[in-house]
Amino acid sequence: MxxxxxxxxxxxxxxxxxxxxxxxxxxxxxxxxxxxxxxxxxxxxxxxxxxxxxxxxxxxxxxxxxxxxxxxxxxxxxxxxxxxARDVRATSLHVPVTINLERQAVLDSLELRRAIETDAARLAARRGRSEDVERMRVALEEMEAAYAEHGFAIRQDRAFHEAMFTASRNPLYLQIFQQVINRISDAFNESRENPFVTEPYADESQPDHRRLYEAVACRDEAGAVAAVTRIIDFVESTLRHDE
CATH class of the missing domain: 1.10.10.10 (Winged helix-like DNA-binding domain superfamily/Winged helix DNA-binding domain)
Structure with missing residues:
Protein backbone atom coordinates (compact mmCIF):
# COMPACT_ATOMS: atom_id res chain seq x y z
CA MET A 1 0.00 0.00 0.00
CA ALA A 85 10.92 26.79 -13.67
CA ARG A 86 12.46 23.37 -14.18
CA ASP A 87 13.09 20.08 -12.40
CA VAL A 88 15.69 20.17 -9.65
CA ARG A 89 17.71 17.08 -8.85
CA ALA A 90 20.58 16.59 -6.44
CA THR A 91 22.73 15.35 -9.32
CA SER A 92 22.24 18.57 -11.29
CA LEU A 93 24.41 21.65 -10.96
CA HIS A 94 22.14 24.06 -9.08
CA VAL A 95 24.56 25.30 -6.43
CA PRO A 96 26.87 28.03 -7.70
CA VAL A 97 30.60 28.04 -7.42
CA THR A 98 31.40 30.44 -4.57
CA ILE A 99 33.50 33.20 -6.07
CA ASN A 100 34.82 36.26 -4.25
CA LEU A 101 34.62 39.46 -6.26
CA GLU A 102 38.09 40.75 -5.34
CA ARG A 103 40.44 41.25 -8.29
CA GLN A 104 42.65 38.25 -7.51
CA ALA A 105 39.54 36.10 -7.12
CA VAL A 106 38.37 37.32 -10.53
CA LEU A 107 41.68 36.11 -11.94
CA ASP A 108 41.16 32.81 -10.15
CA SER A 109 37.72 32.62 -11.76
CA LEU A 110 39.36 33.19 -15.11
CA GLU A 111 41.51 30.10 -14.57
CA LEU A 112 38.31 28.09 -14.18
CA ARG A 113 36.92 29.69 -17.33
CA ARG A 114 40.11 28.80 -19.21
CA ALA A 115 39.85 25.16 -18.16
CA ILE A 116 36.26 24.73 -19.29
CA GLU A 117 36.21 27.03 -22.31
CA THR A 118 39.20 25.55 -24.09
CA ASP A 119 37.61 22.12 -23.86
CA ALA A 120 34.20 23.51 -24.80
CA ALA A 121 35.73 25.09 -27.91
CA ARG A 122 37.22 21.75 -28.90
CA LEU A 123 33.88 20.02 -28.39
CA ALA A 124 32.01 22.76 -30.26
CA ALA A 125 34.23 22.23 -33.30
CA ARG A 126 33.62 18.49 -33.06
CA ARG A 127 29.93 18.37 -32.12
CA GLY A 128 28.48 21.68 -33.28
CA ARG A 129 25.43 21.40 -35.51
CA SER A 130 24.48 23.71 -38.34
CA GLU A 131 22.03 25.59 -36.12
CA ASP A 132 24.78 26.08 -33.52
CA VAL A 133 27.13 27.55 -36.10
CA GLU A 134 24.35 29.83 -37.33
CA ARG A 135 23.67 30.99 -33.77
CA MET A 136 27.35 31.80 -33.35
CA ARG A 137 27.40 33.68 -36.65
CA VAL A 138 24.44 35.85 -35.68
CA ALA A 139 25.92 36.54 -32.25
CA LEU A 140 29.27 37.42 -33.81
CA GLU A 141 27.72 39.88 -36.26
CA GLU A 142 25.75 41.53 -33.45
CA MET A 143 28.92 41.79 -31.40
CA GLU A 144 30.88 43.32 -34.27
CA ALA A 145 28.07 45.81 -34.92
CA ALA A 146 28.03 46.83 -31.26
CA TYR A 147 31.81 47.25 -31.27
CA ALA A 148 31.57 49.46 -34.35
CA GLU A 149 28.80 51.61 -32.87
CA HIS A 150 29.74 51.81 -29.20
CA GLY A 151 33.34 50.62 -28.88
CA PHE A 152 32.31 47.78 -26.57
CA ALA A 153 29.86 44.86 -26.63
CA ILE A 154 29.69 43.17 -23.25
CA ARG A 155 26.21 41.69 -23.66
CA GLN A 156 26.83 40.58 -27.24
CA ASP A 157 30.22 39.14 -26.31
CA ARG A 158 28.60 37.00 -23.65
CA ALA A 159 25.90 35.84 -26.08
CA PHE A 160 28.59 34.76 -28.53
CA HIS A 161 30.44 32.69 -25.94
CA GLU A 162 27.18 31.17 -24.70
CA ALA A 163 26.42 30.15 -28.29
CA MET A 164 29.81 28.47 -28.47
CA PHE A 165 29.18 26.63 -25.19
CA THR A 166 25.79 25.52 -26.50
CA ALA A 167 27.54 24.12 -29.55
CA SER A 168 29.73 22.00 -27.26
CA ARG A 169 26.61 20.01 -26.32
CA ASN A 170 27.70 19.93 -22.67
CA PRO A 171 25.07 21.84 -20.63
CA LEU A 172 27.15 21.72 -17.45
CA TYR A 173 29.93 23.66 -19.13
CA LEU A 174 27.40 26.33 -20.10
CA GLN A 175 26.04 26.53 -16.54
CA ILE A 176 29.50 26.92 -15.02
CA PHE A 177 30.45 29.56 -17.61
CA GLN A 178 27.30 31.54 -16.84
CA GLN A 179 28.06 31.47 -13.12
CA VAL A 180 31.64 32.60 -13.63
CA ILE A 181 30.63 35.40 -15.99
CA ASN A 182 27.84 36.53 -13.66
CA ARG A 183 30.34 36.93 -10.84
CA ILE A 184 32.92 38.71 -12.96
CA SER A 185 30.24 40.97 -14.44
CA ASP A 186 29.01 41.89 -10.97
CA ALA A 187 32.50 43.10 -10.13
CA PHE A 188 32.65 45.50 -13.07
CA ASN A 189 29.00 46.15 -13.95
CA GLU A 190 28.44 49.77 -14.91
CA SER A 191 31.79 50.73 -13.42
CA ARG A 192 34.15 53.33 -14.84
CA GLU A 193 36.92 50.94 -13.83
CA ASN A 194 35.68 48.22 -16.15
CA PRO A 195 38.73 47.49 -18.34
CA PHE A 196 36.58 45.78 -20.97
CA VAL A 197 34.59 48.89 -21.88
CA THR A 198 37.44 50.31 -23.93
CA GLU A 199 38.24 50.52 -27.62
CA PRO A 200 41.71 48.92 -27.22
CA TYR A 201 40.09 45.84 -25.72
CA ALA A 202 37.59 45.67 -28.57
CA ASP A 203 40.26 46.16 -31.23
CA GLU A 204 42.45 43.40 -29.82
CA SER A 205 39.82 40.81 -28.96
CA GLN A 206 37.41 41.11 -31.88
CA PRO A 207 39.55 39.31 -34.51
CA ASP A 208 40.02 36.27 -32.27
CA HIS A 209 36.28 35.95 -31.79
CA ARG A 210 35.88 35.72 -35.56
CA ARG A 211 38.70 33.16 -35.70
CA LEU A 212 36.87 31.13 -33.05
CA TYR A 213 33.66 31.18 -35.07
CA GLU A 214 35.47 30.20 -38.26
CA ALA A 215 37.29 27.35 -36.52
CA VAL A 216 34.05 25.92 -35.12
CA ALA A 217 32.34 26.29 -38.50
CA CYS A 218 35.22 24.42 -40.19
CA ARG A 219 35.43 21.77 -37.45
CA ASP A 220 38.99 22.86 -36.71
CA GLU A 221 39.40 21.73 -33.09
CA ALA A 222 42.98 22.96 -32.72
CA GLY A 223 42.08 26.31 -34.25
CA ALA A 224 39.12 26.73 -31.90
CA VAL A 225 41.26 25.98 -28.85
CA ALA A 226 43.95 28.39 -30.06
CA ALA A 227 41.41 31.19 -30.59
CA VAL A 228 39.86 30.75 -27.15
CA THR A 229 43.30 30.63 -25.56
CA ARG A 230 44.23 33.96 -27.17
CA ILE A 231 40.95 35.51 -26.04
CA ILE A 232 41.41 34.44 -22.44
CA ASP A 233 45.11 35.35 -22.48
CA PHE A 234 44.14 38.87 -23.51
CA VAL A 235 41.40 39.09 -20.87
CA GLU A 236 43.91 38.04 -18.23
CA SER A 237 46.57 40.46 -19.41
CA THR A 238 43.97 43.26 -19.43
CA LEU A 239 42.99 42.49 -15.85
CA ARG A 240 46.59 42.31 -14.66
CA HIS A 241 47.47 45.55 -16.45
CA ASP A 242 44.50 47.23 -14.76
CA GLU A 243 45.67 46.23 -11.26
Whole structure:
Protein backbone atom coordinates (compact mmCIF):
# COMPACT_ATOMS: atom_id res chain seq x y z
CA MET A 1 0.00 0.00 0.00
CA UNK A 2 1.43 3.33 -0.98
CA UNK A 3 2.30 5.72 1.82
CA UNK A 4 0.88 9.20 1.79
CA UNK A 5 3.34 11.92 0.80
CA UNK A 6 4.05 14.48 3.54
CA UNK A 7 2.00 17.65 3.38
CA UNK A 8 4.05 20.62 2.19
CA UNK A 9 3.01 22.61 5.26
CA UNK A 10 4.60 19.91 7.45
CA UNK A 11 7.94 20.08 5.70
CA UNK A 12 10.63 22.19 7.29
CA UNK A 13 14.15 23.36 6.60
CA UNK A 14 16.93 23.04 9.15
CA UNK A 15 18.65 26.27 10.23
CA UNK A 16 22.06 26.76 8.65
CA UNK A 17 25.37 27.63 10.20
CA UNK A 18 26.34 31.17 9.27
CA UNK A 19 29.01 30.38 6.69
CA UNK A 20 28.81 29.74 2.97
CA UNK A 21 25.31 31.25 2.92
CA UNK A 22 24.36 31.19 -0.73
CA UNK A 23 25.68 27.73 -1.59
CA UNK A 24 24.25 26.24 1.60
CA UNK A 25 20.88 27.91 1.03
CA UNK A 26 20.66 26.45 -2.47
CA UNK A 27 21.66 22.98 -1.32
CA UNK A 28 18.98 23.11 1.37
CA UNK A 29 16.40 24.40 -1.11
CA UNK A 30 17.27 21.59 -3.52
CA UNK A 31 16.63 19.03 -0.77
CA UNK A 32 13.38 20.77 0.20
CA UNK A 33 12.09 20.83 -3.38
CA UNK A 34 12.77 17.12 -3.76
CA UNK A 35 11.14 16.24 -0.43
CA UNK A 36 8.11 18.41 -1.16
CA UNK A 37 7.95 16.94 -4.68
CA UNK A 38 7.64 20.39 -6.20
CA UNK A 39 7.23 20.47 -9.96
CA UNK A 40 7.89 23.20 -12.54
CA UNK A 41 5.19 25.83 -12.09
CA UNK A 42 4.86 25.29 -8.33
CA UNK A 43 5.43 28.25 -6.04
CA UNK A 44 8.19 28.23 -3.44
CA UNK A 45 7.65 29.47 0.13
CA UNK A 46 8.00 33.21 0.64
CA UNK A 47 11.37 34.84 1.27
CA UNK A 48 10.26 35.58 4.83
CA UNK A 49 9.38 31.93 5.47
CA UNK A 50 12.60 30.61 3.95
CA UNK A 51 14.72 33.14 5.86
CA UNK A 52 13.06 32.24 9.17
CA UNK A 53 13.44 28.49 8.69
CA UNK A 54 17.04 28.67 7.48
CA UNK A 55 18.13 31.24 10.04
CA UNK A 56 19.54 33.66 7.47
CA UNK A 57 18.56 37.12 6.29
CA UNK A 58 15.99 37.78 3.60
CA UNK A 59 18.72 39.42 1.52
CA UNK A 60 20.65 36.13 1.55
CA UNK A 61 17.53 34.27 0.41
CA UNK A 62 16.95 36.89 -2.27
CA UNK A 63 20.54 36.58 -3.53
CA UNK A 64 20.25 32.79 -3.69
CA UNK A 65 16.96 32.93 -5.59
CA UNK A 66 18.34 35.53 -7.99
CA UNK A 67 21.27 33.19 -8.65
CA UNK A 68 18.81 30.44 -9.48
CA UNK A 69 16.80 32.79 -11.67
CA UNK A 70 19.95 33.61 -13.68
CA UNK A 71 20.45 29.87 -14.15
CA UNK A 72 16.84 29.38 -15.24
CA UNK A 73 15.94 27.24 -12.23
CA UNK A 74 13.24 29.57 -10.89
CA UNK A 75 11.16 32.47 -12.13
CA UNK A 76 10.64 35.44 -9.81
CA UNK A 77 7.33 37.17 -10.50
CA UNK A 78 6.97 40.56 -8.89
CA UNK A 79 3.98 40.65 -6.57
CA UNK A 80 3.30 36.94 -7.03
CA UNK A 81 6.24 34.97 -5.71
CA UNK A 82 8.99 32.62 -6.85
CA UNK A 83 8.07 29.67 -9.05
CA UNK A 84 10.04 26.59 -9.98
CA ALA A 85 10.92 26.79 -13.67
CA ARG A 86 12.46 23.37 -14.18
CA ASP A 87 13.09 20.08 -12.40
CA VAL A 88 15.69 20.17 -9.65
CA ARG A 89 17.71 17.08 -8.85
CA ALA A 90 20.58 16.59 -6.44
CA THR A 91 22.73 15.35 -9.32
CA SER A 92 22.24 18.57 -11.29
CA LEU A 93 24.41 21.65 -10.96
CA HIS A 94 22.14 24.06 -9.08
CA VAL A 95 24.56 25.30 -6.43
CA PRO A 96 26.87 28.03 -7.70
CA VAL A 97 30.60 28.04 -7.42
CA THR A 98 31.40 30.44 -4.57
CA ILE A 99 33.50 33.20 -6.07
CA ASN A 100 34.82 36.26 -4.25
CA LEU A 101 34.62 39.46 -6.26
CA GLU A 102 38.09 40.75 -5.34
CA ARG A 103 40.44 41.25 -8.29
CA GLN A 104 42.65 38.25 -7.51
CA ALA A 105 39.54 36.10 -7.12
CA VAL A 106 38.37 37.32 -10.53
CA LEU A 107 41.68 36.11 -11.94
CA ASP A 108 41.16 32.81 -10.15
CA SER A 109 37.72 32.62 -11.76
CA LEU A 110 39.36 33.19 -15.11
CA GLU A 111 41.51 30.10 -14.57
CA LEU A 112 38.31 28.09 -14.18
CA ARG A 113 36.92 29.69 -17.33
CA ARG A 114 40.11 28.80 -19.21
CA ALA A 115 39.85 25.16 -18.16
CA ILE A 116 36.26 24.73 -19.29
CA GLU A 117 36.21 27.03 -22.31
CA THR A 118 39.20 25.55 -24.09
CA ASP A 119 37.61 22.12 -23.86
CA ALA A 120 34.20 23.51 -24.80
CA ALA A 121 35.73 25.09 -27.91
CA ARG A 122 37.22 21.75 -28.90
CA LEU A 123 33.88 20.02 -28.39
CA ALA A 124 32.01 22.76 -30.26
CA ALA A 125 34.23 22.23 -33.30
CA ARG A 126 33.62 18.49 -33.06
CA ARG A 127 29.93 18.37 -32.12
CA GLY A 128 28.48 21.68 -33.28
CA ARG A 129 25.43 21.40 -35.51
CA SER A 130 24.48 23.71 -38.34
CA GLU A 131 22.03 25.59 -36.12
CA ASP A 132 24.78 26.08 -33.52
CA VAL A 133 27.13 27.55 -36.10
CA GLU A 134 24.35 29.83 -37.33
CA ARG A 135 23.67 30.99 -33.77
CA MET A 136 27.35 31.80 -33.35
CA ARG A 137 27.40 33.68 -36.65
CA VAL A 138 24.44 35.85 -35.68
CA ALA A 139 25.92 36.54 -32.25
CA LEU A 140 29.27 37.42 -33.81
CA GLU A 141 27.72 39.88 -36.26
CA GLU A 142 25.75 41.53 -33.45
CA MET A 143 28.92 41.79 -31.40
CA GLU A 144 30.88 43.32 -34.27
CA ALA A 145 28.07 45.81 -34.92
CA ALA A 146 28.03 46.83 -31.26
CA TYR A 147 31.81 47.25 -31.27
CA ALA A 148 31.57 49.46 -34.35
CA GLU A 149 28.80 51.61 -32.87
CA HIS A 150 29.74 51.81 -29.20
CA GLY A 151 33.34 50.62 -28.88
CA PHE A 152 32.31 47.78 -26.57
CA ALA A 153 29.86 44.86 -26.63
CA ILE A 154 29.69 43.17 -23.25
CA ARG A 155 26.21 41.69 -23.66
CA GLN A 156 26.83 40.58 -27.24
CA ASP A 157 30.22 39.14 -26.31
CA ARG A 158 28.60 37.00 -23.65
CA ALA A 159 25.90 35.84 -26.08
CA PHE A 160 28.59 34.76 -28.53
CA HIS A 161 30.44 32.69 -25.94
CA GLU A 162 27.18 31.17 -24.70
CA ALA A 163 26.42 30.15 -28.29
CA MET A 164 29.81 28.47 -28.47
CA PHE A 165 29.18 26.63 -25.19
CA THR A 166 25.79 25.52 -26.50
CA ALA A 167 27.54 24.12 -29.55
CA SER A 168 29.73 22.00 -27.26
CA ARG A 169 26.61 20.01 -26.32
CA ASN A 170 27.70 19.93 -22.67
CA PRO A 171 25.07 21.84 -20.63
CA LEU A 172 27.15 21.72 -17.45
CA TYR A 173 29.93 23.66 -19.13
CA LEU A 174 27.40 26.33 -20.10
CA GLN A 175 26.04 26.53 -16.54
CA ILE A 176 29.50 26.92 -15.02
CA PHE A 177 30.45 29.56 -17.61
CA GLN A 178 27.30 31.54 -16.84
CA GLN A 179 28.06 31.47 -13.12
CA VAL A 180 31.64 32.60 -13.63
CA ILE A 181 30.63 35.40 -15.99
CA ASN A 182 27.84 36.53 -13.66
CA ARG A 183 30.34 36.93 -10.84
CA ILE A 184 32.92 38.71 -12.96
CA SER A 185 30.24 40.97 -14.44
CA ASP A 186 29.01 41.89 -10.97
CA ALA A 187 32.50 43.10 -10.13
CA PHE A 188 32.65 45.50 -13.07
CA ASN A 189 29.00 46.15 -13.95
CA GLU A 190 28.44 49.77 -14.91
CA SER A 191 31.79 50.73 -13.42
CA ARG A 192 34.15 53.33 -14.84
CA GLU A 193 36.92 50.94 -13.83
CA ASN A 194 35.68 48.22 -16.15
CA PRO A 195 38.73 47.49 -18.34
CA PHE A 196 36.58 45.78 -20.97
CA VAL A 197 34.59 48.89 -21.88
CA THR A 198 37.44 50.31 -23.93
CA GLU A 199 38.24 50.52 -27.62
CA PRO A 200 41.71 48.92 -27.22
CA TYR A 201 40.09 45.84 -25.72
CA ALA A 202 37.59 45.67 -28.57
CA ASP A 203 40.26 46.16 -31.23
CA GLU A 204 42.45 43.40 -29.82
CA SER A 205 39.82 40.81 -28.96
CA GLN A 206 37.41 41.11 -31.88
CA PRO A 207 39.55 39.31 -34.51
CA ASP A 208 40.02 36.27 -32.27
CA HIS A 209 36.28 35.95 -31.79
CA ARG A 210 35.88 35.72 -35.56
CA ARG A 211 38.70 33.16 -35.70
CA LEU A 212 36.87 31.13 -33.05
CA TYR A 213 33.66 31.18 -35.07
CA GLU A 214 35.47 30.20 -38.26
CA ALA A 215 37.29 27.35 -36.52
CA VAL A 216 34.05 25.92 -35.12
CA ALA A 217 32.34 26.29 -38.50
CA CYS A 218 35.22 24.42 -40.19
CA ARG A 219 35.43 21.77 -37.45
CA ASP A 220 38.99 22.86 -36.71
CA GLU A 221 39.40 21.73 -33.09
CA ALA A 222 42.98 22.96 -32.72
CA GLY A 223 42.08 26.31 -34.25
CA ALA A 224 39.12 26.73 -31.90
CA VAL A 225 41.26 25.98 -28.85
CA ALA A 226 43.95 28.39 -30.06
CA ALA A 227 41.41 31.19 -30.59
CA VAL A 228 39.86 30.75 -27.15
CA THR A 229 43.30 30.63 -25.56
CA ARG A 230 44.23 33.96 -27.17
CA ILE A 231 40.95 35.51 -26.04
CA ILE A 232 41.41 34.44 -22.44
CA ASP A 233 45.11 35.35 -22.48
CA PHE A 234 44.14 38.87 -23.51
CA VAL A 235 41.40 39.09 -20.87
CA GLU A 236 43.91 38.04 -18.23
CA SER A 237 46.57 40.46 -19.41
CA THR A 238 43.97 43.26 -19.43
CA LEU A 239 42.99 42.49 -15.85
CA ARG A 240 46.59 42.31 -14.66
CA HIS A 241 47.47 45.55 -16.45
CA ASP A 242 44.50 47.23 -14.76
CA GLU A 243 45.67 46.23 -11.26
Missing amino acids: ATEAPQRSQLSLRPLERDGFTARVLRSLTAFIQTADLKPGDRLPTERTLAAQLGVSRSTIREALQTWQAMGVVQIRKGSGTYL
